[in-house]
Amino acid sequence: MGIQGEGTERSADRPREYRAAELAEAAGITVRTLRFYQERKLFSPPRREGRIVWYDEHHLARIRTITELLARGHTLGGIAELISAFSAGRDAGQAAELLGLSEPHPWSEEEPVRLTPEDLAAYYGSESDADNLAAALDIGYIAVDGDEIVHLSRDLLESSSAMVREGIPLSAILRVGHELRDQVDTAAEAFTELMRRHVLPEALGPAAGADGPVSEEDMKRLGETLGRLRPLVKKAVYAEISLAFDRKLRAELHLSEPAEDG
Known part of the structure; x- marks a missing residue:
């Protein structure tokens, strides 16, 4: 059963889902802008259930990343190339530099880890795709400094990659x-x-x-x-x-x- 403005209730095997209007409200954009992003293929296609289209938290994280990049002066065309670069593994160093949305927290007791995009892929394999990258940026697990990706906690990096190796997506x-x-x-x-x-x-x-x-x-x-x-x-x-x-x-x-x- 859907919850107005908060998407559908989450189940054990699926993240919270949103209708178009709910997702647009949560992301702070208009439905028209959402449709435009979808036409530009800036995120993966939503799930269809009959005539109803459902978006999930990955779509929300991606839209928030797009919003941040636009605020930093990047064009939609450049953002599309960036997403394509991470998805296909091309020009990853340049893509990582463009994704510098936030700085690591120098006051944190956690030990940050500097990684190249290739290093990050070595930790997570095929799981290090653009959707997961956008989600990690949205949570604040990773930031970017020049050509390097900075994971903000070695403990989180090592534990999460170990769980991936155990079969958890x-x-x-x-x-x-x-x-x-x-x-x-x-x-x-x-x-x-x-x-x-x-x-x-x-x-x-x-x-x-x-x-x-x-x-x-x-x-x-x-x-x-x-x-x-x-x-x-x-x-x-x-x-x-x-x-x-x-x-x-x-x-x-x-x-x-x-x-x-x-």
Whole structure:
């Protein structure tokens, strides 16, 4: 059953889907523009169900990428060539340079990994197509610096590519990553609030909250405090996810176990 303005409900084997008007609204464009992009073959054909046409989250990610590229001054013709280059593996270095939509976050504790487009293909094989590239850009997993693609987390790169080798489609992994973003942000906000209430006042000293700049001594003390607390927070979050994963797996295995005799 469709949900107006939010697409159809997602099933286990298919991402959320949208009618043309719903997709256009979610992407911030008009239906006429959507049709024009489709005529220019800037994204893969939608799924047809009788007379109804359904678009999915990959189409939404692609349109958002097109919008970003247009905002950076690229023409639709150039964007079409870019997409073709990534799809066919031609002129990949130039294509990667054009896709510089955002910069890596230098403050992140995660280790970024610099890759050529060929390196990225080595990690994901045939899964490193234009649709998945657009989805990864939309989530923020990858950015571009010159001729190199920067994956923002070595852990995410290695774990996701390993899951692909286990047979999980990259599109499905990216979809889960997109769904997790809000939930992870909520958890991060909860721990940030704990620090705001119980750690920052002491770490920054009695002058915290004043209009003046924070002193170098305060920043050093804060850095040392966060250096101790961040690993603890990550361990707590990992443990909660691990326990939840165990619960879900036990429930799934119990449902699939054959009934015992007697």
